[in-house]
Amino acid sequence: MTTSEGEQSGGAGAERIPGGGGAARPEERLEQAVRAAEQALIEFEIAVETFRVEVENFSRLHEQKLGPMYARLEELEALILEARAARSDDPEDRRRADEARARLMPIPGVEELLNGWMDGDGLFPEATAMLTDRPVRPPRRVRPSEEARKLYRDLARKAHPDLAQEEKERARREEFITRVNAAYARGNEDELRELAEEWAKGPELKRVPSAGEELYARLEWLARRKEMLTLVARELEDGAIGSMLRLAPDDPDRLLEEIAEQLRTQVTEREAELAALLA
Numbered sequence: 084m085t086t087s088e089g090e091q092s093g094g095a096g097a098e099r100i101p102g103g104g105g106a107a108r109p110e111e112r113l114e115q116a117v118r119a120a121e122q123a124l125i126e127f128e129i130a131v132e133t134f135r136v137e138v139e140n141f142s143r144l145h146e147q148k149l150g151p152m153y154a155r156l157e158e159l160e161a162l163i164l165e166a167r168a169a170r171s172d173d174p175e176d177r178r179r180a181d182e183a184r185a186r187l188m189p190i191p192g193v194e195e196l197l198n199g200w201m202d203g204d205g206l207f208p209e210a211t212a213m214l215t216d217r218p219v220r221p222p223r224r225v226r227p228s229e230e231a232r233k234l235y236r237d238l239a240r241k242a243h244p245d246l247a248q249e250e251k252e253r254a255r256r257e258e259f260i261t262r263v264n265a266a267y268a269r270g271n272e273d274e275l276r277e278l279a280e281e282w283a284k285g286p287e288l289k290r291v292p293s294a295g296e297e298l299y300a301r302l303e304w305l306a307r308r309k310e311m312l313t314l315v316a317r318e319l320e321d322g323a324i325g326s327m328l329r330l331a332p333d334d335p336d337r338l339l340e341e342i343a344e345q346l347r348t349q350v351t352e353r354e355a356e357l358a359a360l361l362a
Contacts, residue, residue, distance in 0.1 A: 113298045120305045125243050127309060129236055131316045134325070136227065136268050141335055142324045148339055152346040159353040161187055166360035227270045234275035235267040242282055245305070255285075 164180035227235070242260055247253035259282065266274040319325045331338040 110295055110298070113295060113302075117298050117301050117305075120302060121243075121245055122240070124245065124305050124309055124312075125240055127312055128243075129239050131312050131319070132264065132267070133227070133232065133235075134316065134319055137335075138319050138322070138325050138328055139268075141328050144335075145324060145327070145339065149343060149346060152343065152350060155350055156346065156353060157183075157187055159350065159357055163353065163357050163360060166357060170360065227267060228272060231267060231270050231272050231275055234272065234279060235263065238263045238275065238279055238282060245308075259285075 161180065161183035164176070164183045168176035168180040239260070242256050242263065244253050244256040244260060247256050259278070263275070263278055266278060320329065327338060327342075328335055
């Protein structure tokens with residue numbers, strides 16, 4: 084049992100305020116508040132990171148499954164506008180048709196070309212397949228399992244950099260958590276277990292009691308950090324993919340199927356409209 088736990092349970096070594104009926108020292112209450120705020124922030128960060136991973140993976144699946152349908156609708160729109168312009172010979176109809184056709188032939192920059200096809204580990208498998216003329220396989224579904232989530236939460240609670248009291252220890256934790264985040268994003272349970280074993284064997288620095296001023300400064304930093312994470316969470320939730328994902332958090336595959344069915348209906352309607360214009 085730690086010293087603070089002993090004090091909370093009325094241990095023999097607990098320091099009490101005279102006449103206070105066993106009430107904790109102000110510094111001790113502040114330390115408890117800081118620890119509670121740290122744990123609450125860690126839980127919030129875990130929730131935000133979990134949602135970010137889900138949004139990222141759903142975005143890739145959305146693009147892989149529905150991208151061709153969106154592209155077909157855009158192509159049909161351009162063809163319809165071109166057919167109308169050919170019939171009317173109206174300059175305004177021609178302008179709309181030219182604009183629609185131009186949107187189908189963008190000239191992306193290098194960053195846009197690589198977006199969705201490359202990360203820090205190199206080309207994604209589907210990009211490699213396309214470049215080597217192999218069949219393109221859909222991206223592997225990465226939805227962390229319950230066991231992976233549990234491992235991730237445990238590691239985040241134990242190794243979070245915000246729990247460090249020294250810069251050297253903070254740097255060690257930041258490097259470790261970066262690897263934890265990467266393993267979680269891949270949904271790799273085995274790697275998370277190995278990281279848990281590695282952390283258990285690593286050095287454990289004793290927590291040094293903080294002065295009152297440092298504790299207050301710590302609480303202020305935690306508040307600012309929470310505000311920043313709140314903004315990140317709001318951006319994820321308000322984005323197009325996040326909004327879609329929140330419609331069916333337990334079964335996003337079903338949502339994709341529903342959207343795909345709607346798009347197929349629209350494609351059929353637009354194809355019929357084009358056929359009528361060309362008749």
